Amino acid sequence: MIEGINISKTYGSKNVLRDISVRIPRGEFVAVLGPNGAGKSTLLKILALISKPDSGQVIIGDQSIVNTPSDLKRKIGIISHSSFLYPELTAYENLQFYGRLYGLDNLEAQIIAVIKKVGLLLALNEQVYTFSRGMLQRLSIARALIHNPEVILLDEPFTGLDQDGISLLQGVLRDLKSNHKTILMVTHSFEDGMNDVDRILILNKGQIAADFPTENLLSEDLKRIYHEKVAC
Structure with a gap:
């Protein structure tokens, strides 16, 4: 449903994203983890058609994005900072x-x-x-x-929510997934909203350090994999 191919982005002398590719099929819920400065929010903004990559392309459905036509923007809902x-x-x-x-x-x-x-x-x-x-x-x-929207992109969506708000948002995400929406969520949390995630990407230093399904994945295994990958 949404795909980034060979995406690179530089701010000044810093390579924020380094030739990364990610594909999220229709109806899949993907969480993106990584330390501060890993490029998570930059990737989300590029996929949301808010920011343009220095190189690479974004595809929504079967259409490659060049001039970000408004009809494609309507397919996207974004929750950001x-x-x-x-x-x-x-x-x-x-x-x-x-x-x-x-x-x-x-x-x-x-x-x-x-x-x-x-x-x-x-x-x-x-x-x-x-x-x-x-x-x-x-x-x-x-x-x-x-x-x-068909695609929902979330950047730290649980920030500022109390426990009732967290429960409410988890229910919203569960409902979106049951309606086969395509979801990408940038998060620092190993718990909030993670019960319904199908796949996890770990970004580190502007590159994808890991990409794996969550099936049968225990919380302690996720934490171990994360710390192994961001330590590299």
Whole structure:
């Protein structure tokens, strides 16, 4: 469903990504682990069509991305360190803005459905600048899902969430997977959201250090493999 082929990216004199390739078939849930500076967020931004690689290509479906056409961007929902929300607008107005941007029909019903999914119905008409960090993260999730994207890209999605928020997001991810969405999640956690992951990539120094399925993988085995690979 989404693929990066021979992706390289340099910022100044630093090679952030070094000729890496990753393919995520439709319906697969992949987690990306790695130390700070490994290139995880840069890879996610390139796959999300927010940033362009210095070399290599991104393919969504069977289409190679050259000029990032808007119809392909509509296939993607992204949750990143930036909320992409407008603080002076209410939660409803933010979702209404993005819904109109994507040309959604029956928009009010879709806003209510997605705001219920993230547990913010009571805050629907509150201005976003009054939201806590956890509430902002929940609304960011709603914003990313309002257009029912086929590919969901998440950069540290559990950051700022309390235990209720963590449980809620885990349920959202489980629901997305059951609906055969393609998911890539950048994370530092060995636990949050990992129960439903099909495959793990470990990035280190801008390269893929490991790529393996999670079937029958114990938490202690994952930690051991991780520390072996990032120590290289």
